Amino acid sequence: MKFYILTLFPEMIEAGMDHSIIKRAVDEGIIEIKAINIRDFSKDKHKRVDDYPYGGGAGMLMQPQPIYDAYMSIKDKLSDNCPVIYMSPQGKKFNQKKAEELSKLTDIVLLCGHYEGVDERIIEEIVTEEISLGDFVLTGGELAAMAVIDAVSRLVPGVLNKEESHMDESFSDGLLEYPQYTRPPEFMGRKVPDVLLSGHHGNVEKWRREQSLERTGRKRPDLLEK
Ligand code: 4G0
Secondary structure: OEEEEEEOOHHHHHHHOOOHHHHHHHHOOOOEEEEEEHHHHOOOOOOOOEEOOOOOOOOOEEOHHHHHHHHHHHHOOOOOOOOEEEEEEEEEEOOHHHHHHHOOOOEEEEEEOEOOOEOHHHHHHOOOEEEEOOOOOOOEOHHHHHHHHHHHHOOOOOOOOHHHHHHHHHHHOOOOOOOOOOOOOEEOOEEOOHHHHOOOHHHHHHHHHHHHHHHHHHHOHHHHHO
């Protein structure tokens, strides 16, 4: 699976994806992450990529031409159905189901905006969908794009090893994870629940199910209503 990121800060993507599980997946050739610097496609003598909005108003916008040319520089390599995802607070809310859907594709393009976003004609011309992490504003789309790349990559077969991949079931049954404990059996006077030390697998399963339901109801009642 190959991710292409159109960005003004390719070093941010490269640094952010150069650790731990994602780094290992890249090194093993399971996923590929290629950041394309939009500024390289500026035709301005000062390499500018932003300008004032027509009609006035606060802030700057990313101009369409450098983004379009950056996209055209990779277009030949992309699969026919390849989505071009614009990370934006105006997008559809990202979730685990969307991550699963994207993990089945061969190529994904992610467009990262800065300032007040991009010229609307870029959205009309090349963007196929807008995705948001939630109702908050970042200084740029890079952190949001990296969150999507991480969430999608860990679902690609071979990215997680056997120990790492068990963790999933939590969100796939729509409930929050039950509380978990490791050694020592007592920490700061707080004991690990007896049932977990009992060795009775039936009781452990029952306790975990009850805990999942209880904390979903308490912390995320919206998940139970679904
Ligand atoms: C487009 C995504 C992109 C428009 C990107 C900002 C938050 C998210 C950006 C703007 C982002 C998210 C209108 C400020 C870049 N911030 N919630 N910042 N505006 O996923």
